[in-house]
Amino acid sequence: MSSIHQPPSPPILYSFDSPNELSEKLAAFIVKAQKEAVDKKGRFTVAISGGSLPKQLNKLIDNPAVKWEKWQVFFADERCVPLDHEDSNYNLCRKELFSKVPIPKQNIHPIDVSLLDDLEELADAYEKALISEFAQKDSARFPVFDLILLGIGPDGHTCSLFPEHPLLTEEDRWVAYIEDSPKPPPKRTTLTFPVLNHALRVVFVAAGEGKADVLSTIIDNPEAGLPASRVRPSHPGQVYWYVDNAASAKVKYQRSEFKL
Numbered sequence: 001m002s003s004i005h006q007p008p009s010p011p012i013l014y015s016f017d018s019p020n021e022l023s024e025k026l027a028a029f030i031v032k033a034q035k036e037a038v039d040k041k042g043r044f045t046v047a048i049s050g051g052s053l054p055k056q057l058n059k060l061i062d063n064p065a066v067k068w069e070k071w072q073v074f075f076a077d078e079r080c081v082p083l084d085h086e087d088s089n090y091n092l093c094r095k096e097l098f099s100k101v102p103i104p105k106q107n108i109h110p111i112d113v114s115l116l117d118d119l120e121e122l123a124d125a126y127e128k129a130l131i132s133e134f135a136q137k138d139s140a141r142f143p144v145f146d147l148i149l150l151g152i153g154p155d156g157h158t159c160s161l162f163p164e165h166p167l168l169t170e171e172d173r174w175v176a177y178i179e180d181s182p183k184p185p186p187k188r189t190t191l192t193f194p195v196l197n198h199a200l201r202v203v204f205v206a207a208g209e210g211k212a213d214v215l216s217t218i219i220d221n222p223e224a225g226l227p228a229s230r231v232r233p234s235h236p237g238q239v240y241w242y243v244d245n246a247a248s249a250k251v252k253y254q255r256s257e258f259k260l
């Protein structure tokens, strides 16, 4: 699929009165994105982050509009630990979401933990899992996720792409690994910017006053070059911010009226 490079469209910022309203509107957005993807391709490809994000997807639980059997879920980043480890994003997403919804187990794609001793192999194997999901079907150089759900750290990281880290310049690999993550645990895999920047929709979710300073820098001062500011899909693609008013308190960027 030839991608005509268009300039990235400006981010769309939705700021809600409460985390509960944020989760409700986020669920409605995800259901709409699912419908568009399934109507077009019969499946819905999603990459999900760890941290507070899985809990913020709670309005998808018991939601009859969600067609879980159409979902193919990958991890935007993952800690290199066993899948039942308390640090595992797979385990976190399972506890907060997947154990509460009828998603077929084979539709959730964890890292291959038999390769935990060789991160190069582990990252390659995960890239191959993405290739088997995307390359045959979409024949694009990079996977085109229907939706990538991201959080932000206080240093402006997203996925496991941290400020000043050499991984920020990766232009070819779809999946990379890090052994010195400033956020513990140190060993992780992560999607790279080329993958994030080929997604149809990237949704950042941030709530609470603890995010106010970094959110203001990421959105109002992208020249600072924080990792989250470098997520600018343009093949085409759109970045959305789903935040609460506590997190956006210092952001000058214009809010959009929520609409689906």
Ligand SMILES: O=C(O)[C@H](O)[C@@H](O)[C@H](O)[C@H](O)COP(=O)(O)O
Binding pocket: 049, 050, 051, 052, 053, 077, 078, 079, 089, 150, 151, 152, 153, 157, 158, 159, 160, 183
């Ligand atoms: O595996 C991880 O650690 C996450 O993917 C990470 O990138 C997270 O999204 C941010 O650190 C925000 O975390 P909070 O939402 O918990 O603040």
